[in-house]
Amino acid sequence: MISSRMTSKAQTTIPRAVRAALQLGTGDTIVYAVEGDRVVITKALPPNTEIATASYEEWDSENDRRAYAGL
Numbered sequence: 001m002i003s004s005r006m007t008s009k010a011q012t013t014i015p016r017a018v019r020a021a022l023q024l025g026t027g028d029t030i031v032y033a034v035e036g037d038r039v040v041i042t043k044a045l046p047p048n049t050e051i052a053t054a055s056y057e058e059w060d061s062e063n064d065r066r067a068y069a070g071l
Contacts, residue, residue, distance in 0.1 A: 014041075 004012045022043045024030065029044035056064065 002015045002017055004010045004015050008044075014030075018041070022030070022041070024043055031042050031044045033040045033042070
């Protein structure tokens with residue numbers, strides 16, 4: 001288990017092993033996700049990163065809509 005200590009100003013150093021695993025560098029942004037009693041830390045995507053999306057128009061027929069609606 002990797003740990004670090006929080007200062008009186010609520011600051012901590014991200015341990016080297018965590019920085020390496022997330023490929024963190026100077027100026028990178030990290031994101032925290034609270035999941036119950038755990039926190040998941042991930043590296044944020046750069047601001048201009050496009051997330052791939054897909055279009056499934058070929059599956060958008062009346063038959064597909066009926067099948068999805070359970071009709």
